[in-house]
Amino acid sequence: xxxxxxxxxGAPIAIAALVAIGIAASGHFVGEAREEPSPIPAPTxxxxxxxxxxxxxxxxxxxxxxxxxxxxRPPASEDYVCGQPQLEIEQTEGCAAGRPYPACRWRLPxxxxxxxxxxxxxxxxxxxxxxxxxxxxxxxxxxxxxxxPGEHLTVGDLDAPGPRHQTHDRGVDVDLYLxxxxxxxxxxxxxxxxxxxxxxxxxxxxxRARVMxxxxxxxxxxxxxxxxxxxxxxxxxxxxxxxxxxGLETPFSHAMRMHNPLHRFHFHLSVPDDLAPLxxx
Numbered sequence: 001x002x003x004x005x006x007x008x009x010g011a012p013i014a015i016a017a018l019v020a021i022g023i024a025a026s027g028h029f030v031g032e033a034r035e036e037p038s039p040i041p042a043p044t045x046x047x048x049x050x051x052x053x054x055x056x057x058x059x060x061x062x063x064x065x066x067x068x069x070x071x072x073r074p075p076a077s078e079d080y081v082c083g084q085p086q087l088e089i090e091q092t093e094g095c096a097a098g099r100p101y102p103a104c105r106w107r108l109p110x111x112x113x114x115x116x117x118x119x120x121x122x123x124x125x126x127x128x129x130x131x132x133x134x135x136x137x138x139x140x141x142x143x144x145x146x147x148x149p150g151e152h153l154t155v156g157d158l159d160a161p162g163p164r165h166q167t168h169d170r171g172v173d174v175d176l177y178l179x180x181x182x183x184x185x186x187x188x189x190x191x192x193x194x195x196x197x198x199x200x201x202x203x204x205x206x207x208r209a210r211v212m213x214x215x216x217x218x219x220x221x222x223x224x225x226x227x228x229x230x231x232x233x234x235x236x237x238x239x240x241x242x243x244x245x246x247g248l249e250t251p252f253s254h255a256m257r258m259h260n261p262l263h264r265f266h267f268h269l270s271v272p273d274d275l276a277p278l279x280x281x
Contacts, residue, residue, distance in 0.1 A: 072151075072206070073206060073209055074147040074148060074210070074213045075147055078216065078220075080143055080217050080220045080221065081142075081143050081146065081281065082139055082221035082278055083278060083279055083281030084135045084142075084279065084281060085112075085115065085138055085139070085280075086280050086281065087109045087138065088109065089106050089107065089109055089134065091104065091106050091131075092104055092105045092128075101130045101170075104130075104131065105128045105130065105131075105159070105171060106129065106130070106135075107127050107134070108127040108128075108129075108134055108137065108138075108158060109138075114145075115141050115142060115152065116138075116141040116152050116155055117152055117154040117155070118155055119154050119155060119157070119175065120188075121156070121157075122155070122156050126157045126158060126159060128158060128159045128171075129158035129159050129172070129173075130171035130172060131276075131277045132271060132274070132275030132276050133158065133172055133174060133271050133275065134158070135276075135278050136218065136222055136278065137153075137155055137158075137176070139217075139281075140153065140176075140214065140217050141155070142281060143217050144213065144214055147213060147217075148213070153176060153177070153178065153214070154176070154177035154178070155174065155175075155176060155177075156174065156175030156176065156177060156266065157173075157174065157175055158171075158173070158174045159171055159173075167268075170273070171273075172273060172275075173268065173269065173270050174268075174269050175267065175268055175269075176214070176269055177267075178210055178211055178214060180207075181195075181207045181208075181210040182195060182207075182211055182230075182264065182266065183195055183196055183232045183264045183265070184264035185265055186266070192261070192264065192265060195207070195265075208232070208234065208235055211230075211232070211235060212235060212238070212239060215228060215235075215256060215267070216239075216242065218267075218269060219246075219248055220246075220248075221278060222271060222275060223250070224246075224247075224248030224249060225250050225252045225253055225271060225272050225275060226253055226269060226270070226271055227252070227253060227254055227257075227269070227270040227271075228255065228256040228257075229256075229257055229258070229259035229263045229267070229268040230256055231258045231259065231261065231264045232264070233258070235256075236256045236257070239255060240256060243255045
């Protein structure tokens with residue numbers, strides 16, 4: 001396998017009750033993008049130290065265990081392979097002519113096998129973006145699956161100009177989902193059940209490990225030039241520490257921050273305009 005390999009080291013009941021009371025007073029979730037006609041506002045960072053929303057999910061009977069009965073975990077090594085899988089990618093005519101975005105855009109290919117999945121509300125015309133972003137998404141999907149056999153990334157809107165998803169209009173934004181691992185689930189119809197509260201601590205640690213690993217893959221393969229919006233303070237703080245320790249801070253990045261309640265079940269990832277495509281795996 002060719003390509004760049006980055007050798008970067010990829011509640012008590014009372015407190016839980018207080019958090020639940022605070023959350024009950026904080027309001028209701030807004031609808032998911034596809035089902036809600038109002039625009040999704042541009043990201044306005046929230047203090048990552050804010051209390052997390054209540055977790056009140058149910059145990060997933062389909063959760064996967066390994067042959068020893070242990071919850072699956074990624075490799076201990078953080079030697080992330082940062083190479084784009086070799087897939088045929090549709091491009092606009094401007095790319096061959098060397099023209100910049102929006103004349104040059106790449107289309108996220110149809111998923112080959114189970115490498116990744118397209119989010120149920122993402123239409124074909126919302127699968128285009130700058131080459132660097134499409135390349136990073138493909139790279140992250142391949143590396144996540146390599147490290148988590150049998151699991152896969154779900155990719156949502158890339159470019160989605162218009163009032164429905166107003167922040168996705170410059171080729172540098174994408175929504176990424178780990179459907180059974182993030183702090184909440186999007187079941188449609190404005191239903192966002194929490195995903196951690198009724199799981200054991202061991203299960204929650206294993207699920208957070210998957211989400212953390214995806215964030216580390218993205219940060220490593222983009223040389224730290226990322227912005228992730230995701231509402232899990234218990235993940236944000238250790239990820240920021242890891243990010244700083246690896247020397248990944250750049251003028252563009254703020255690593256990971258909280259945003260509105262929609263960002264409990266997916267990452268909103270932003271990259272800089274000039275992010276280049278990665279080499280092949």
